[in-house]
Amino acid sequence: MTIGWHFDNSYYKLPKSFREEIDPVPVKKPELIVLNENLAKNLGLDFSNLNKDEISHILSGNDLPKGSNSIAQAYAGHQFGHFTMLGDGRAVLIGEHISKSNERFDIQFKGSGKTSFSRSGDGRAALGPMLREYVISEALHFLDIPTTRSLAVVKTGEEVFREEVLIGAILTRIASSHIRVGTFQYIAARQKKDELEILVNYVIDRHYPNIKNEKNKALELLKVLMEKQISLVINWMRVGFIHGVMNTDNMSVSGESIDFGPCAFMDTYNSNTVFSSIDQFGRYSFSNQPKITKWNITRFAECLLPLIDENENKAIELATEVIEEFENRYQRKWLNMMRDKLGMFGEESSDIDLINELYKIMETQKLDFTNTFCHLMKIKIDENESYMQDEFTKWKNKWLQRLKANESPNNNQLELMRKNNPIFIPRNYHVEKALEEANKGKLELLKKLLNVIERPYDTNDQSLEFINPGPENRNYKTFCGT
Numbered sequence: 001m002t003i004g005w006h007f008d009n010s011y012y013k014l015p016k017s018f019r020e021e022i023d024p025v026p027v028k029k030p031e032l033i034v035l036n037e038n039l040a041k042n043l044g045l046d047f048s049n050l051n052k053d054e055i056s057h058i059l060s061g062n063d064l065p066k067g068s069n070s071i072a073q074a075y076a077g078h079q080f081g082h083f084t085m086l087g088d089g090r091a092v093l094i095g096e097h098i099s100k101s102n103e104r105f106d107i108q109f110k111g112s113g114k115t116s117f118s119r120s121g122d123g124r125a126a127l128g129p130m131l132r133e134y135v136i137s138e139a140l141h142f143l144d145i146p147t148t149r150s151l152a153v154v155k156t157g158e159e160v161f162r163e164e165v166l167i168g169a170i171l172t173r174i175a176s177s178h179i180r181v182g183t184f185q186y187i188a189a190r191q192k193k194d195e196l197e198i199l200v201n202y203v204i205d206r207h208y209p210n211i212k213n214e215k216n217k218a219l220e221l222l223k224v225l226m227e228k229q230i231s232l233v234i235n236w237m238r239v240g241f242i243h244g245v246m247n248t249d250n251m252s253v254s255g256e257s258i259d260f261g262p263c264a265f266m267d268t269y270n271s272n273t274v275f276s277s278i279d280q281f282g283r284y285s286f287s288n289q290p291k292i293t294k295w296n297i298t299r300f301a302e303c304l305l306p307l308i309d310e311n312e313n314k315a316i317e318l319a320t321e322v323i324e325e326f327e328n329r330y331q332r333k334w335l336n337m338m339r340d341k342l343g344m345f346g347e348e349s350s351d352i353d354l355i356n357e358l359y360k361i362m363e364t365q366k367l368d369f370t371n372t373f374c375h376l377m378k379i380k381i382d383e384n385e386s387y388m389q390d391e392f393t394k395w396k397n398k399w400l401q402r403l404k405a406n407e408s409p410n411n412n413q414l415e416l417m418r419k420n421n422p423i424f425i426p427r428n429y430h431v432e433k434a435l436e437e438a439n440k441g442k443l444e445l446l447k448k449l450l451n452v453i454e455r456p457y458d459t460n461d462q463s464l465e466f467i468n469p470g471p472e473n474r475n476y477k478t479f480c481g482t
């Protein structure tokens with residue numbers, strides 16, 4: 001009876017200071033809630049010869065697979081601007097699985113019990129938030145946005161205590177790695193240059209082998225990560241995604257979206273939207289996401305300084321030169337992304353004004369972010385009368401005029417728009433409803449939702465019920481750390 005695990009645990013072989021060796025704390029009565037069979041297949045894993053009970057014991061960490069070396073990773077992080085020593089306080093990395101196509105994936109159990117990094121936490125997670133991470137990460141994946149993925153959620157058969165008593169659960173998270181900007185901050189804070197060098201070389205080998213032979217590897221790594229993070233945040237801006245807690249420990253050096261706590265997709269457009277209940281000052285609001293990305297990259301650069309140049313002033317000068325490019329690079333890429341969203345080929349100097357004008361109208365008229373672009377693609381799902389009013393139709397005429405400058409035929413324009421504008425996003429209303437039912441043991445709605453998010457750009461095959469934003473909830477809040 002083989003599942004197909006093939007472990008090769010390279011992070012485990014790094015210096016002991018990088019992690020704590022620790023097994024997941026066994027749970028009472030694990031019960032499988034969802035298993036991502038397609039993802040399992042892609043990973044070369046086959047659970048079909050096991051019964052549900054056996055799968056539950058494996059995916060809760062009660063039965064550790066042969067070849068795994070379970071560890072909690074050490075890291076630090078700026079949380080809402082404040083530097084803290086952190087580490088996996090409620091997760092363990094059981095190892096790196098090599099898929100049939102020879103790709104390396106971290107297998108992590110989130111909610112797996114206390115570690116030496118747990119501080120005052122209980123090391124556990126609740127069913128709602130773990131299912132939420134499952135839904136959101138899978139949705140991002142199918143939206144073609146780099147992200148960690150979710151293989152399974154298992155109930156633990158134990159209670160977790162927050163403001164209320166909740167159902168305990170463990171998520172199996174799959175990532176190209178769990179190395180964070182915060183991992184660099186942790187190592188840099190130890191002020192051991194040899195360890196920093198080991199980490200830089202490890203990350204380059206694992207994620208960016210093409211810069212392996214560069215003369216100044218640390219500086220090149222900074223450039224690559226900045227580019228990766230710019231692309232990532234632009235993807236979030238494209239679909240109206242708000243991560244919610246862009247602390248440096250929640251920024252992966254692989255460029256994947258990671259750690260989905262109080263995140264959500266925006267319904268009504270407002271650039272200041274914040275969903276997280278703890279983000280009182282809007283640090284991580286929709287429009288702040290690029291600025292925070294730059295702030296985090298600057299923290300990353302600070303860690304690398306000793307390796308960029310032995311002369312600190314020279315190192316700062318070189319790093320600053322890179323980071324000062326952030327706005328230009330972001331702006332250029334963002335503008336092109338917006339041109340794609342609007343089906344505009346080529347470049348016109350007035351494009352930026354046209355885009356800003358649309359966003360202004362969307363904000364003042366309180367239009368739905370996703371549905372506005374659907375309307376422009378002539379997909380009639382939201383017959384909002386604002387689209388018929390003067391302000392919008394005037395703008396639309398200007399846009400149609402701009403489309404005439406396209407040298408491509410009309411169908412290419414529509415094709416471009418359809419590739420960049422989802423019709424379906426996991427809307428807050430439906431996510432909450434699905435999680436609420438799952439908490440009561442009813443999984444139909446969750447399964448339906450998981451099915452629909454697999455085809456976000458498909459115009460033919462959408463369940464209308466999931467396109468509707470639902471009754472408006474302006475005070476929608478999500479909670480993290482639960």
Ligand code: AMP
Pocket residue numbers: 086087088089090091117118119120121122123124125250259261480481482
């Ligand atoms: P997060 O908000 O999930 O990104 O977590 C931030 C830090 O708090 C990480 O070091 C987590 O491991 C830790 N943490 C979050 N929740 C818990 C918990 N229930 N028990 C122990 N540590 C936790």
Ligand code: MG
Pocket residue numbers: 249250259
């Ligand atoms: Mg985190």
